[in-house]
Amino acid sequence: MRYVKKTRAFVFLFLFVFLSMHSQPRKAEEIKEYIWGKNDTYKEIPQIPEQWKNESAVIVLDQYKHSYSKFTPLFSNSFAGIKVRKHHISRRIVKLNDKAAVDEFSELEFTEAMKRQGIFKAERDKKFLGLRIIKTNGDIKEVDIENEKIKISNSDANQDEYKLAISDLEPGDIVDYYLCTVDSWETNATVFDAIETTLNDEYPTMNFSYNIKLGNDFFINYNSYNGAPELKTLPTENEKEREYLLEAKNIDKRKDSRWVFPLVEYPSFKYQISFARTKKKEKVVNAFLSDSEELVKTKVDADDILKAYEDDYELNLIRKEMKRYFKDKNLSKRELAEEAYYYMRHIFLNRYIESVVAYEEKLNDPIVVYSDPLVITKTRQFLLYFGSFLKNNEIPFEFIKAKRRFDGELEDLLIKENLASLIKVNLETPMYFYPFSSNTLANWVPATIEGTNAYSLKFNNKYNEIETVEKTKLPISDYKDNNTSETSEISFNSDFSTIAIQRTSSLKGHNKVGEMGSRLYFFDYINEEYQKFGTTPYAALLNKKNKKKYDLKFPAYQEKLSQKRIERLEKETEEEYDFDIDDYTYNVVSPGRYSFTEALVFEEQFIIKDDLVKNAGSNFIFEIGKLIGSQVAIEENEKTRSENIYMPYPRSYNNEIRVKIPDGYTVSGYDKLNLKVENATGGFVSTANLNDNQLIVKTHKYYKNNYELNSNWTKMLDFLEVAYQFSQEKILFKKK
Numbered sequence: 001m002r003y004v005k006k007t008r009a010f011v012f013l014f015l016f017v018f019l020s021m022h023s024q025p026r027k028a029e030e031i032k033e034y035i036w037g038k039n040d041t042y043k044e045i046p047q048i049p050e051q052w053k054n055e056s057a058v059i060v061l062d063q064y065k066h067s068y069s070k071f072t073p074l075f076s077n078s079f080a081g082i083k084v085r086k087h088h089i090s091r092r093i094v095k096l097n098d099k100a101a102v103d104e105f106s107e108l109e110f111t112e113a114m115k116r117q118g119i120f121k122a123e124r125d126k127k128f129l130g131l132r133i134i135k136t137n138g139d140i141k142e143v144d145i146e147n148e149k150i151k152i153s154n155s156d157a158n159q160d161e162y163k164l165a166i167s168d169l170e171p172g173d174i175v176d177y178y179l180c181t182v183d184s185w186e187t188n189a190t191v192f193d194a195i196e197t198t199l200n201d202e203y204p205t206m207n208f209s210y211n212i213k214l215g216n217d218f219f220i221n222y223n224s225y226n227g228a229p230e231l232k233t234l235p236t237e238n239e240k241e242r243e244y245l246l247e248a249k250n251i252d253k254r255k256d257s258r259w260v261f262p263l264v265e266y267p268s269f270k271y272q273i274s275f276a277r278t279k280k281k282e283k284v285v286n287a288f289l290s291d292s293e294e295l296v297k298t299k300v301d302a303d304d305i306l307k308a309y310e311d312d313y314e315l316n317l318i319r320k321e322m323k324r325y326f327k328d329k330n331l332s333k334r335e336l337a338e339e340a341y342y343y344m345r346h347i348f349l350n351r352y353i354e355s356v357v358a359y360e361e362k363l364n365d366p367i368v369v370y371s372d373p374l375v376i377t378k379t380r381q382f383l384l385y386f387g388s389f390l391k392n393n394e395i396p397f398e399f400i401k402a403k404r405r406f407d408g409e410l411e412d413l414l415i416k417e418n419l420a421s422l423i424k425v426n427l428e429t430p431m432y433f434y435p436f437s438s439n440t441l442a443n444w445v446p447a448t449i450e451g452t453n454a455y456s457l458k459f460n461n462k463y464n465e466i467e468t469v470e471k472t473k474l475p476i477s478d479y480k481d482n483n484t485s486e487t488s489e490i491s492f493n494s495d496f497s498t499i500a501i502q503r504t505s506s507l508k509g510h511n512k513v514g515e516m517g518s519r520l521y522f523f524d525y526i527n528e529e530y531q532k533f534g535t536t537p538y539a540a541l542l543n544k545k546n547k548k549k550y551d552l553k554f555p556a557y558q559e560k561l562s563q564k565r566i567e568r569l570e571k572e573t574e575e576e577y578d579f580d581i582d583d584y585t586y587n588v589v590s591p592g593r594y595s596f597t598e599a600l601v602f603e604e605q606f607i608i609k610d611d612l613v614k615n616a617g618s619n620f621i622f623e624i625g626k627l628i629g630s631q632v633a634i635e636e637n638e639k640t641r642s643e644n645i646y647m648p649y650p651r652s653y654n655n656e657i658r659v660k661i662p663d664g665y666t667v668s669g670y671d672k673l674n675l676k677v678e679n680a681t682g683g684f685v686s687t688a689n690l691n692d693n694q695l696i697v698k699t700h701k702y703y704k705n706n707y708e709l710n711s712n713w714t715k716m717l718d719f720l721e722v723a724y725q726f727s728q729e730k731i732l733f734k735k736k
Helices: 026-034 097-105 303-311 321-326 333-347 350-360 379-392 509-519 526-533 543-578 624-628 710-727
Strands: 002-004 056-073 084-094 106-112 126-134 140-142 150-154 159-163 174-186 189-191 197-200 203-212 219-226 232-234 242-251 268-276 399-403 417-425 430-431 455-457 464-472 484-493 498-507 580-588 598-610 613-616 620-622 651-660 665-669 676-679 682-691 693-705 732-736
Touching: 002 333, 026 084, 026 126, 026 174, 084 097, 140 232, 189 484, 203 219, 203 268, 219 242, 303 399, 303 455, 303 464, 321 333, 333 350, 333 379, 333 417, 333 526, 350 526, 350 543, 379 399, 379 417, 484 509, 498 509, 509 543, 509 598, 509 651, 543 580, 543 598, 624 651, 624 693, 676 710, 682 710, 693 710
Parallel strands: 002 197, 056 203, 484 651
Antiparallel strands: 056 084, 084 174, 106 159, 126 140, 126 174, 150 159, 189 268, 197 268, 203 242, 219 268, 232 242, 399 417, 399 455, 417 430, 455 464, 484 498, 498 598, 580 598, 613 620, 620 732, 651 693, 665 732, 676 682, 682 693
């Protein structure tokens, strides 16, 4: 799935328009003539509507045309014998009304995908770009993109990033640009990337159109949502071709709101094209196809789910490692399912991490040290192997297919790849198992699907066939389960120029899950895993020569990686607090990798120089409120809201700040730190008390739900504004 997030920046990846199915212009000059030539219907730019004259910019035209066809190549290097071709051209015309818009378009960045390699060599991703500026006096300046673009980075193996400077832009100018891509390869069946996008943009749009043209053997899934116009079917001269059009006019700009799911709240549409050369190939296409290519697939129901998955899972994959490990274990079914999940996470994934690192970093000679290795990284693999284990041990279960919250309701399901899969174990208290990665947890439901309606795929008694599909609802965690608790010890040097902070953080639930990937590196836990599951460490599998080489190089690699982590975490901590820090250290106390409720605990130390403290004669003012981290600052234009509120998950945060009062000083003003606002949506509570030579400040902030109606926004504002108020509070250290 590709969610096309529209933006004022010049990012060519999301702009696509197509030419007609036949006689596609291939050369740059032909494409330019096709778009900007004598048949251009936008030679004369229409007037901007009066209501948008004060907008920073207005999109005059936002036009997309996509074409999908097949042909038989003259020569073929594969068994397929058929090539599919997609043509995408897009055009966008933008009127710049003020300096802010001029600044946005004066220096533009775009990504240019390099030629990709498939199984067979093919013509891939031919790109033609055009950009021109129409001045207020009517003069037209075409930008020479190829000669004026500047490479700014190599982002990865497939994409380079470029920058393009556009000089002499002024308010009133019009930017007119297009991208054409031609992509073809040999195949008998394929699924193209889905497009899921809103109609509205950061700027208002005068004219929007999306044209799709299909040849024979192409299927389309399409639907409009939240008031977007319906897709029209257009007549074609060739009965084997189909053409569709989506049009809209005078679309207001999208409000920049926090905590919103655009595809759920705003007019939007989704579509995906699939190709299947024969009826037999239709069964292997990873998409929900219509009964006939002439029909537009607009929705997916339980019958479609059953048809798609009823023969998809043969649960007879029992590995010898699993049999050997669990042979003499006397565990309950609940314990067995949980232990199996963590064992599989290790034996089929984590135990190979060191070997992959060693290969990529050239820490030793590339050699094979595992016999009959199996690495599980795909969802289907997990369902098959974990499902087979549960079946073999007579543990009742079902498969769950859930739609992620940001993608809309289950009733709006259209794209197969948008489904998340997990296994529900049906014990007295159900358990849920999501496909594992290095740090995932048993009995954890990802926040993106918590509380959603889902499809339950139920097997027959022998677990050799999915028998029925029913709707179910996934559980949702409590805000108390998703908690971050921090204790900070604060001290000052003699002249208050340096603040020393020792912070211990304890994260649970989703708060922990969201941090484990960046806080934990494999060397924090892999040796413990080797010991726990009785497997041989990677280094012990090496021959003498390679072990010596590995033992020599690995410590330096680990130190380099650790230092990079320190630098990254230091920067993240600065962003969290919104001030600079120095001398940052970090230490993992407990990884918390074997339970959703078990805490990830880590310690940090750092100092703050010449910040948060100001002189007031012989006294000092301390901005203590900032030590709970940056808080949500609500702007005036945010106080009214029409959208519903989509939080990541229910969550809570506890802070305990222990401030050592310097000798020779008293503290005052801390009474302002006692605040309390609580309601049905959440709350913020803080207390401040003196205890000998310490000021102890405690705060508790929590969001009760992952979703609120917009009518509850004012309730949320009540505690959000109080939390922000706390973050601005100060105390006074008064000289005795």
